[in-house]
Amino acid sequence: MQEKVHVSLGERSYDVIIGPGLMARAGELISPLLPRPRVVVVSDETVAALHLETLRAGLASSGIAMEAMTLPAGEATKSWESLTRTCDWLLDQKVERRDIVVALGGGVIGDLVGFAAAVLRRGVRFVQIPTSLLAQVDSSVGGKTGINVRQGKNLIGAFHQPALVLADTDVLATLAERDFLAGYGEVVKYGLLGDAAFFDWLDENGPALKSGDMAARITAVTKSVQMKADIVARDETEQGDRALLNLGHTFCHALEAATGYSNRLLHGEGVAIGCALAFELSARLGLCSQEEPSRVREHLKRMGMKTDLSDIPGDLPDSDALIELMAQDKKVLDGKLRFILARGIGQAFVTSDVPRDALGDVLQAALKEKARQS
Ligand code: NAD
Numbered sequence: 001m002q003e004k005v006h007v008s009l010g011e012r013s014y015d016v017i018i019g020p021g022l023m024a025r026a027g028e029l030i031s032p033l034l035p036r037p038r039v040v041v042v043s044d045e046t047v048a049a050l051h052l053e054t055l056r057a058g059l060a061s062s063g064i065a066m067e068a069m070t071l072p073a074g075e076a077t078k079s080w081e082s083l084t085r086t087c088d089w090l091l092d093q094k095v096e097r098r099d100i101v102v103a104l105g106g107g108v109i110g111d112l113v114g115f116a117a118a119v120l121r122r123g124v125r126f127v128q129i130p131t132s133l134l135a136q137v138d139s140s141v142g143g144k145t146g147i148n149v150r151q152g153k154n155l156i157g158a159f160h161q162p163a164l165v166l167a168d169t170d171v172l173a174t175l176a177e178r179d180f181l182a183g184y185g186e187v188v189k190y191g192l193l194g195d196a197a198f199f200d201w202l203d204e205n206g207p208a209l210k211s212g213d214m215a216a217r218i219t220a221v222t223k224s225v226q227m228k229a230d231i232v233a234r235d236e237t238e239q240g241d242r243a244l245l246n247l248g249h250t251f252c253h254a255l256e257a258a259t260g261y262s263n264r265l266l267h268g269e270g271v272a273i274g275c276a277l278a279f280e281l282s283a284r285l286g287l288c289s290q291e292e293p294s295r296v297r298e299h300l301k302r303m304g305m306k307t308d309l310s311d312i313p314g315d316l317p318d319s320d321a322l323i324e325l326m327a328q329d330k331k332v333l334d335g336k337l338r339f340i341l342a343r344g345i346g347q348a349f350v351t352s353d354v355p356r357d358a359l360g361d362v363l364q365a366a367l368k369e370k371a372r373q374s
Contacts, residue, residue, distance in 0.1 A: 001215070003222040007141060007229040009236060012161045016141055016225050019218060022168035023054045023129065027062025030127055033163055035098040037064045039127075042086055042113045043104040044073040047131050050174050055104060055129070067093055071109070075261060078112050078147045080156075086116040090124075100125050100163065106132035106179075107139035107267075111157070114145030118160035125163040132175060133183025134268050136167040137190075137224035138245075142232040152328065153253070153261065159237055167225070169217050180210065181305050182268030185248075185275070187220050188303075190227045192275050192296065193247045196346030198223055199299075206303050243350045247340040248274030254325035255309075258317050269306040276300060276307055281354070281362045282341040292344055310370040319363035323356065 002019035017029065030039065039059065043052055048070040059066050069089045071077045095101060101124055103113035110128050117126035130140035146157020172180065184206070191199030202209075202220070209216040228245065235242040252270035259265040279293035300307040309316060316322070326337055336352040337359075343349070 001218055003218060005222060005225045005229050007161070008233045009161060012143075014162055014164055016165040016167060016229065018136070018167040018169065018221050018225065020168065020170040020214060022166045023051060023171070024058045024061075026055055026058035026129070026166060027060065027064045029166060030059070030100065030102075030164065031062050031064060033100055033125065033127070034064065035096075037062075039064060039066055039100050039102050040090060040093050040095055041066055041068040041102040041104050042089075042109060042116075043068060043070050044077065044106070044109050045070045046073040047105045047109070051104065051131060051171055055102075071112075073105075073108075075108055075148070078108050078154075080147065080149065082112055083116055083147055086113060087120055090116060090120055095120065095124060097121050097124060100127055102127045102129060103140075103162075104129045104131065105135070106130070107135045110135050110139050111145050111154070112147060114143070114160055114162065115147060115157055118145055118158040123160065126160075128162045128165045130165065130167055131171045133172055133180055133221075134186050135183075136169075136172070136221050137183060138186045138228065140165045140167065141225055141228050142242075143236070148261075153256070167221055169214060169221060172217060173212065177210075178266065181303065182266040184210070184303060185268035185270075185272035185305065187224050188299065189245075189247050189271055189275055190224045192279070192342065192345055193244050193340065193348040194227060194346055195223075196344070198227075199345050203299050206299065210303060240350075243338065244340055244348050246338075247342075247348050248272070248276075248278050250274070250326050250337065250339055251277045254322045255312065255316070257325045257328070258322060259312060259314070264314055265306075265312055269311075272300050272305050273307060273309065273311070277362060277366065278340060279342060280366075281339070281359060282343070284358050284362055285341065285354070287341055288344045288347075292342070295345065308369065309366040310373040312370075316367065316370065319360050319367060322363055323359060 005016045101117045103110045128140035130136045143159045143161035146154045205216045248271045251274035255270045279296045283290045
C-alpha cells in the first residue's frame with residue numbers, strides 16, 4: 001500500500017510518498033537525490049527517541065551514512081536560537097550545496113529545518129519526513145518554512161520547497177491522541193473548504209481513522225495532500241487561492257495568541273474551533289443554513305475534539321480584544337481582516353467584507369456559552 005502525490009511546480013516539483021514502512025526504505029527512496037552516500041538529519045528529542053534508529057537502518061541498507069542532531073520538542077524550538085544552532089551544526093557537518101538535509105519530525109522541525117535549508121549557502125535541498133498527522137497532511141507540503149519571533153508566529157521565513165516528502169503512516173501510531181486529533185483538525189479543514197464528499201467520508205470513517213485503521217489513514221493523508229498540492233500548484237506564494245487553506249485560521253491565531261501559544265490550545269485544536277466559528281459566522285451572514293455549522297460541530301464532537309470556546313480551559317479575553325488579536329494576524333491586507341467563509345460544506349471562499357458587528361456577535365455568543373458552562 002503506497003500512494004504518491006506529485007506537487008507540480010515546474011523545476012521545483014516533487015513527490016509526496018504516503019504509506020507504511022517508508023522509513024525502512026528511506027535509503028532506496030532518497031538515494032536518487034544524493035550526490036554522495038551521506039545525509040544529515042535534524043529531529044526533535046521525542047521523535048528521535050522513537051524513530052531515528054529506524055531511519056538510520058533504512059538509510060544504511062542502501063549504504064547511506066547519517067549524522068543527526070536533535071533539538072527539544074515543542075513550539076519554542078521554532079526560534080532564532082534553534083535556527084543558529086541548526087545552521088552552525090549543518091556548516092560544521094560540511095553540508096554542501098548539492099547535499100540533502102532531512103527534517104524528521106512534526107511541523108516544528110519541518111518549518112525550522114526547511115528555513116535553515118533555505119538560507120544555508122543560499123539554499124540547499126531538503127527532504128521532509130513528517131511524523132505528526134499535522135505535518136503529513138499540511139506543513140510538510142507547500143514550501144512554507146519559518147520561525148516564531150517575539151512579535152508573532154511564523155513572521156520570519158521563506159518559501160522553500162522540499163525535494164521529496166516521505167509520509168510514513170506507521171509513525172502515526174506513536175503519536176499522543178491529543179496530537180493526532182490536533183492534526184485531524186487540518187484534515188477536516190480540507191473537506192470543509194473544498195470537498196463535501198471528503199467531509200462525508202470523514203464523517204463515516206473518522207472513528208476508524210482515529211483508532212488506527214491503516215487504509216483509512218492512508219486515504220485521509222493522500223486526499224489531504226492531493227488537495228493541498230493542487231492549491232499550491234495554482235498559487236505557490238499565496239496571491240489568491242492558497243488563502244483558502246487558512247479556513248478557521250484567523251480565529252485560530254487570535255485564540256492561540258490569547259492562550260499564549262501554550263498547551264491550553266494546540267494549533268490544530270484552534271483550527272477545528274476556528275472552522276466551527278467560520279461556519280457560524282457564514283450562517284449569521286446568511287451565506288449558508290444554520291444546519292451547516294451544526295453538522296461541523298457534531299462531527300468534531302463525535303471525534304472527541306475541541307469544538308467550542310468552552311472547550312478551551314481558563315479565561316479568554318472579551319470579543320473586542322479577540323478581534324484586536326485577529327487584526328494583528330499577518331494575513332491582514334491594507335488593514336482589512338481577511339476571512340475564509342463558506343456557502344456550505346466544501347464551498348469556502350476568501351473575503352475581506354465581514355461586518356465587524358456580525359463578527360462581534362458570533363464571538364460574544366460563543367463567550368457567553370463558555371461563561372454559562374464554567
Ligand atoms: P510539533 O512538531 O510540535 O509536534 C507535536 C508533538 O508531537 C511534539 O511534541 C513532537 O515531538 C511529537 N511528535 C511528532 N511526531 C511524533 C510521533 N510520530 N510520535 C510521537 N510523538 C511525535 O507540532 P505539529 O503539530 O506537528 O506542527 C505544528 C507546527 O506546524 C506549528 O509551528 C505550525 O505553525 C506549523 N505549521 C506549518 C505549516 C506550513 O505550511 N509550513 C502548516 C501548518 C502548521
